[in-house]
Amino acid sequence: MRKRVISFVVLSVALLIVLVELFPIMVVIVNGFKRDIDIWSKNPFYFKPTLRSYQLIFRHREFPRSLRNSFVVASLSALVSVSLGSMAAYGLSRFNFKFNDALIFILLMVRMIPQISLAVPFYMIFRSIGLNDNVLGLSLAHISFNLPYVVALLLPFFSSIPKEYEEAAKVDGCKTFQIFLKIFFPLASAGIVVAAVFAFLMSWNEFIYALVLTGTRAKTAPIVVNAFMGQYAPLWGQLSAAGTIMLLPVFAVTLSLQRYIIRGLSAGGIKG
Amino acid sequence: MRKWLVCLAIFLTLTLMAATVRVLLWDDALTQALREGLPEFEKKTGIKVELELVPSATLLQKTLISVTAERSDYDLIAVDEPNIPLVAPLLLSFAQWPETKFYTRPSMADIMPLALEAGQWKGEFKGLPVNANVYIWLTRKDIIEKYKDEFKKEYGYEMRVPKTLQELLDMAKFLSKKGIYGWAPFTKPTEGATCEAIWMFESFGTKVLQVTDKGYNVVLDKQKAIEAINFYKELLKYAPPGALDYGHAERVAAFSRGEVFSMFNWPALVPDIENPEKSLVAGNVVYTEPPAGPVKTAAVRGCWIVAIPLAAKEKTAAAEFAYWWMSVETGRKLIPKGLTPARESLLRDPVYSKERPWFLGIYQSMQYAIERPRFERYPEVSQVIRNNWLDAVSGRVSPEVAVDRMVEEINAVLKKYGY
């Protein structure tokens, strides 16, 4: 009995915490179903649901394209980072190079470079080679933080795979690359999924590089979302609708992959 | 079959010959209206137009990303007035714009004279002024109507569109008892706050920076500057809550909610205020020049010019496009779609003034236009002005200290760059 009561109390407290914590997200979702003018001319709790803001953003001149750009940049940078990163993590965990430890150390360290520090040189380099305002250029910039992250995340995954697998494969006559592809890649698949998902999300949410490195063509969705607060009457409704759409992958990932995420985060976070 | 081939050949040559002109402009109602007119222009000239619109706050940065002395992604770019000195070295001077086939150079006499001046740097036109962008003053006529008599009883004169800042203050005091805010400032730490400072300083009779052939001098008159700051602080008492964090979005929202009696705005934001879908005060606004200060009436000007970069590939096509934009016919066609013209003949045309009362407001305001300091390092000077101004009007430091600091810091900027 006492146990039941405690668990009920804990549940209510936890529920309260979650509700408070998710309040701002609910604000975004609810506001997406309001008209712009209703948000700033009525009290916050006035709610007459309408799809007007959604209609407007899909007819918006830039939002659909920027959403596509975001998707392309995020996928591209995640793909490249994961393929190169998993190979590197495999190599670093399996073979003993002379500078192995130093390499690992450097890779782990550069993961933490603040973006703003690189934004200025990126801007100058890209300008001189014409990569500014280019989807490819922005993807490159995103790879610069995603790749070291992926390596850091995957290193423990690969190191935890027992040596015997490798030896067994060698006996079967597999070449090194085949070993990687056929044995290690599947074995570390959980980690690789997490890495891909995280890389995608980090790139999807990224703002500084997009702000500095893109003009009109390669503009990504976070920039357009911010532009709804431009020099006009505030378009809170459209901003929230666009924001809600941007949140969809976030919801999908956190809710469906949660088992992986906890594992991935604690692996990448604690050991990294 | 042969006929088809000929057609195809003609079509192909036409497409191959057709120039594509890439244009980079700021994004507002005006430039969006321009987009609507593109098919007509493309049909007549065979020039394809790629029009890119970016928010005005990021336009300079985007310009400098894509335009250098050697290479330019755009053939025609818009430059905001205070940035002209900075960008000038990259631009083809207006006198050297190429000959055009379809459209002719607009008559300069018809362009608002003060707008024309905006395009000048070191005695040379750097481009074509394309809009008459200037502070216009918005006042709610329904509020005047409602409280006219009551106000007269108290203050001895009739409530009207404020002619002077003192009148504005009187009305603001009066209206505060009615739950209406008399006025709204611009206080976000962006260019808009610098404009407010310059506006008040000029209204009270002082400039910040004097630009002469010999060089740059800080000429801020301490006494007048302090008066201006104190007056602004007084006005702030009658501004909406949160007025110390007011940017475009907040101001438009407050005004469109119907909370504010009288304030300035840029013409580009007016269509939103007159749009019933976005505003509760549409149809109730009078547009004039700003109220006069003790020394003069001042309306901050922020005209845009369009210019051809030295490195542009399609200079002729760019000129065609600019001339088309400025032609009277284009103006007539696109005004209903939201274009704000820079030509006097269109601004004053009675055909438009009924439905677009702000056109006359722009015309009137333009008579009192003042400019911000012209200077290659303007962005840094602007930052100094705005920070100290905001510190003073928000009461974080005393007006005396703020003015002293402003002078000292501008001098430091001048010194840093060896002026």
Add this chain to the structure above:
Amino acid sequence: MFVLPALIVVGVILAYPVIYALVISFTDRELLYLGKTNFIGLKHYREMLLDRNFWHSLRLQFGVITIAIPIELIIGLFVAILFNRDFPFSKILRSLLMLPVFVLPVLSGLTWRLMLQPSYGVLASFFNFISLGPTAWLADTRYAYVAILLQDIWRMWPFMFMIIYAGLSSMPSEYVEAARIDGANFFQRFWYVLLPYLKPVIATAFLLRMIDALRIFSEVYVMTYGGPSNATMLLSLYIHKQAFEFGRLSYAASVAVFLLIVALFISYFVVKRGLRGEVE
């Protein structure tokens, strides 16, 4: 062979820009460079150290570390302890708690800005109702900074929670049981058993968040744009402003290099810790 492609890419897109920034920081190159670039030595670094705005911005950025992160840590720790037991729906609630961590910083900043609007923001109405702070938080130099920290705390305490929770759930239950049998009360158990066990986890989480704190930019950029006045002009915004508003790329590069060194200094400890953890 496996490491090489990644190394090349890292070299091109990380090492090269860093070196580029370093080199540029010794020159006078600007956004609009026309003439030739001159070598000016340490002049920019000197200017940086003499600029009181720089120190102000640095303090603000570090304020996030000294104020926001400890609060996040405390909330995260207690919620993790709360969640470290079986109760209905605990799994789904736990994953819901993670949502804010992944919300785009821009959207978070904008939403907080909306909620703090004096005449129509929910949070502003609430704060007014309980008479907390001024009517317009973002218009007040002190409260605007508080708002930014609040935003960060809101978004990131669940990160602390997750990591601590993961550490807690791997803790053998005998530890606590043993203490309980010994008659230790909650606080004693917390102080003598839980905390020592979690110490390495907390330290790592703290260090990771420190690095994060040096990166904060977009939330603040959209929430206050550094204002009012310079009250929320974090170092990252200062760099951005110098580079892209004033066009002083090379000066901005100097400050960027400085920030980079600080970040690398901290990450040195993070990585060292992480590697040691692995060895153990």
